[in-house]
Amino acid sequence: MSLLKKLMEIDNRILYLLMFVAIIVPMLKPIGLPIPISQYTAEVYNKIEDLDSGSYVIYSMELGISSWPWAGEHFVLTLEHLLSRNLKVICVSFSASGPYLLEKVIQNLKTTEKVYGVDYVNLGFVSGGEAGMSSFARDANTLFTTDFGGTPIEELSILESFTGANDVSLFLGFTGGTPGADEYIRQFQAPYEIPVAIGWCSSGTIPSIAPYIESRQILGAVVDMKGCAEYELLRGKPGPFIAGMDSQSLVYVLVLSVLILGNIGFFAEKRSEKNV
Amino acid sequence: MILQSGKMIGFLMLLTTVSFILYHIYRAEKGNPANIRKLAALEAIDELIGRAAEMGRPVHVTPGASAINHPSEAPQTFAGISVVNYIASSCAELNLPIIVTVGQAAVYPIVEEIVRTAYANEDNIFEPDYVRFIADAYSIAVQGILEREKPAANIMVGGFYNESVRFAEAGARAGALQVAGTARTYQIPFFVAACDYSLIGEEIFVAGAYISGDPVLIGSIAGQDLGKFLSIILILINGILTALGINWLHQLLGR
Amino acid sequence: MLITAVIVSLIVFEYFFDVPAATTVSENVQRWAVVVMAFTLGLGAINLFQIHGAKVLRKDKEWYLSVWLLFIMVLTIVFGIVSGPFEDSFRFLYEDVFMHLGGTATALQGFFILSAAYRTFRARNLDAAFLIGAGILMCFYQAPFGVLIWKGFDVIGSWLFTVAVSSAFRGIIIGSAIGAMAVGVRIVLGREKGLAGG
């Protein structure tokens, strides 16, 4: 009983420390657990593979610069994938924090044959939330006067034959919550019938996106690190996310033990109260 | 005037639901509101306050950290304010100290007035520190109050963000019985897991409407119920028809 | 306020009906909204000026932190507007400082959930039992180690996720869509507290 009591009274800080240990240890010594590929990620990947070359794709970034260190490699990988398929990528952001991240993603592209302004463009941030999305979808070409860097849109040849959502073959959104799936389908999928896929979403938000995927309103989603790791496998470029999944495993072992331990203690306490 | 193709059913659905809501608001304003049920969590609040009175310890209540000028947040905050009102009058009746923490400047005067009136109505003394406005670091401050002042009951109804899990933990560690509710989907799980009673999603609006007796709120809740009934019926019919291989309703519902 | 009712009705009407005149007006209204909403983003800075300016003037506890906040805010604004957002000075503040602060702040939440899970997530009633049971099961589904122990975890987990979890959220989505309509009605009627009071 006393051991249990001790286990019940671990200081929060020890827990936090354990979390760090669970994350760091596999980083230093990878275990290499197998990763099964989920339907959701495969759908996104296959959709990009199936698009006709030359079609327009919206690459909509709702995440902020702070997500660069932990998901940046995935954003670059996805953009490179799009470009390698000879698609015309229009980068835009409906959240104020997005455009710099887009800028950073573009700076880190490894492909050199694709040209800014011809094969891809960063239009920056559109304010107005859903009103902004709606205006962008309806007539993007009259909304903008310059791209994010200040170049007049007349000088960007990619935009010559682009008028708005009607020309788009895929909407790829990267979101951490709001704006997110709800807004995408309200403003892009339902009125214009363009396919919407989630290029990255946090693991906590996927349960609320799942109904739309099951109803085929959204094609699929790359979910957090797990999805990124699967995407790396599909692209045949194993990288940081596959390595990171080992840490995930250990963290989940910790979460599991914490939940079970807490509840064992709770029931033991209840029983001892009854005996008294 | 041409209805855009494929949107007819959508327009009809909108029209029907809106007219349900309008009808019930109208009925409620005529003094004939629909009955809405009293939620278990609300009944629990009475019990919690009773327990606090026995223990002689204060009750903590907060209407959340949300603003009141945003369409998806204002209703939550006002539901929270209604709950504060309810608790303040119960506490005033028992002359029990109450701690109300407010994180939004615009909410503070409203809540202060409510609590002051509640204590004045019972001829009990209103202490100035019953209602506290916390300008910044709302989450840290409330956590501190829960830990130091150890309320016997902790009631949190309104719009909560990341702070929900910390409040719930701090409250539980202070030994308070907790009732909590929010309409923010990602915060509900923490309240359910860590509190004794919880209000999920729209339940907080129902609680607010039940307490305040506001005809517009009651009317719109009753109207929404009809909308939900309609949805359930559509789902059932659609399900049965598709199972039988009849697809006309399925196609009608959207492209 | 009448203006609210008119605009809401116009935008909704234009979506369902094919009336070119209404569409033109509504398009313009939406484009204005893009600009007006941009103004609201700037209000946060002014608001901070008010709150922290007052703190400094009153010499409140930790007023020097308020000074620091205002200084760094003004610096960001000056760098961003005067020298341009692509200059190194602005990039240093935003990419080299803010990126790390913001990212780490996001992570804190997970730690708080962990300690709350340990201390307070108890199967104290049937509701919580369901919640925690599902939580435990999903640990095996979410991380690769689950499949290593038993292949079934992946099957059960994905079944639970695609069938039970997503249907529950579908119910919530339908319910909240109807709820949003009710809020819309109240706004149009000018009967939504706080919002339409004007």
Place this chain on the structure above:
Amino acid sequence: MYEEIVLIIAAASTLAILSYLYRENIFYRIAEYTMVGISAGYLFVMAYRNIISFGLNSIVQKQDYTYIIAFILGFMLFGIYVKKYNWISRWPMAFIIAVGTGISLRGLVISQLLAQIKATTIEISTPLKTFNSVITLIVVVCVLSYFIFSREQRGVLGITGKTGRYAMMVAFGTVVTFMFMTTTTVIIGRLKVAVLPYPAYYIAIISLILIAIDVIRKKIR
């Protein structure tokens, strides 16, 4: 040299925030205030750029003078800061709320309400698919019925409502568990970029020493 300094600042920022996990302290406070300051400043810059590129450029380059209305409404927002003219800001607020409400309202009927109702079908193909679709339908109906408030939850409604509530609990449990993945992802990113590389780890060592001193100091007391 510049890069090393930047890395040290990155490490210091990261650890200042993380130090909150140990206890509240002045480093955390400074970091928090810095974050709020830069974030508000950044938003201001973004607002400025958008007002110029969407608003002013449309007036100047495209001669679309209707945008003047947007500017008037935008400046009216500042009325909020003058008590006497507070009412002025209500107009633009009403405008924003109206556009936002209208746009989301018109979209959600089809995309969220009807499309989701439509998707809830009973599929007759394989037994498993049929079973799954029936369960889906039952769960959706039960969850919806839980949110019916003008009837007492007794009889059929009692059963469906309870089932709906438990189904939601399963969903919420999933949400909680899933949230940990993001934290882990973020921390891995932090460690890789701002804590483990040279010379950032010096900061980590210094902060560990500081914490150790604090622990010992408390023990002695």
